Amino acid sequence: MSNFITASIGKKFMMSVTGLFLMMFVLVHLSLNLMLIFDDSGDLFNMAAHFMATNPAIRIMEPVLALGFIVHIIWSLIITLQNMKARPVKFAKRDQKNASSWASRNMLILGSLILVFLVVHIMNFFWKMKVSGDPLLTHVHVMQGGTEVAMENAYALVASLFKGSMCYGVLYILGSVLLGLHMTHGFWSAFQTIGFNNTVWRKRLERIATCFAVIVAVGYSIIPLYFMLKF
């Protein structure tokens, strides 16, 4: 396995594996978040958040997820910079619009914007729940299997952010769309990178990629939209 890590395909393999892992996270995160719009009392979402915060398997995955992000981001910078260096003198006239998609050519730009969103997102929720705390998070009691369980009111934190500010709502919709665009290319590209592709699967994967991207972009956008429109 010597020099696998430094080889072009080896580095790309790291992008693909972390990308596939992050996409799974994106789906799990979305399905939990959708609880926000199905129960205005907040109990459903609070129970889901409580489960995620206390389940040992999820606790273990938290640092793994952080590592996945860090590797994906660092590798994306290394790869993109090296790729840029491979053409020291640029073409004076370049017509690429019919040959490749905009998203595929601008994955780092999309990724970096997603990263900016990610930082804001972490400060909004994760940081307050895990580190700094917030008065909105004071405990609520939810009936769970016949007994009353005390848990943080994560719902109040999320709901107040979107009810209180249009700006955050718009920002979150923008973040969802950017992530969706990253997925239009990233989804099928990740399979191509690990060698899972051929002329038949190419069409299938591209179609699934479009579906996945739309689910991500629309799914995440619905949540701020729901609070902006309903309250």
Add this chain to the structure above:
Amino acid sequence: MADVILKKIYVKVWRQSSPSDKGRFETYEVENVSQGSSFLEMMDILNEKLVGEGKEPIAFDHDCREGICGMCSLYINGRPHGPDTEITTCQLHMRKFSEGETITVEPWRAGAFPVIKDLIVDRDAFEKILQSGGFVSVNTGGVPDGNAIPVSYEDAEEAMDAAACIGCGACVSACKNSSAMLFVSAKVSHLAKLPQGRVEAKKRARNMVAKMDELGFGGCTNTGACEVECPKAISISNIARLNREYLLAKISE
């Protein structure tokens, strides 16, 4: 149908006298070009005019002029082999251009393909990649009977499709990363698909990828621009196969 004559067109060409020269664009006028003539014939007309004026003709690569040798290159109006699909520059016709148009002609741009003169680049890097594994080692002796080793129709077809690569380098110039992945994947695939090539498949994938990296080509982002611009329509499914071959070769190392 009467031939349409382009009364005047402008050709903006990259001129560079030597590898160390900084180089610059120069624009030339070409008059009375038939739309039925090929792009390279137009370049010939321009060069004759330049010679007549006592100027240095424009250096560009070409050989067979029928789309089979891979010698012609040229980045025309922002696209390798110009504004048409599945053709080489020598197969490009002037009917793709219109009266009064300015046509921008550049050499392939990639760190691994340095400019030698004007529009000619050094594609020796492809040769080096081939030398690192793009072959089947055979002992001398009697030639085995072709039918002795069965090959399925599908495998033979896929191998032939990959073998259609003429090593022109359009894929590298089409790629935003100057990646040689389509070329290498075609060369790895046409042998990987055949029993004779399987024997050295792992070594081949490892060595050719290592050589491609060493020579300064970029990595693959899977944008797919290469297969769109490839004159032989080599599919990027070959790149998936190369990834597969390479990863398996590395795991078993």
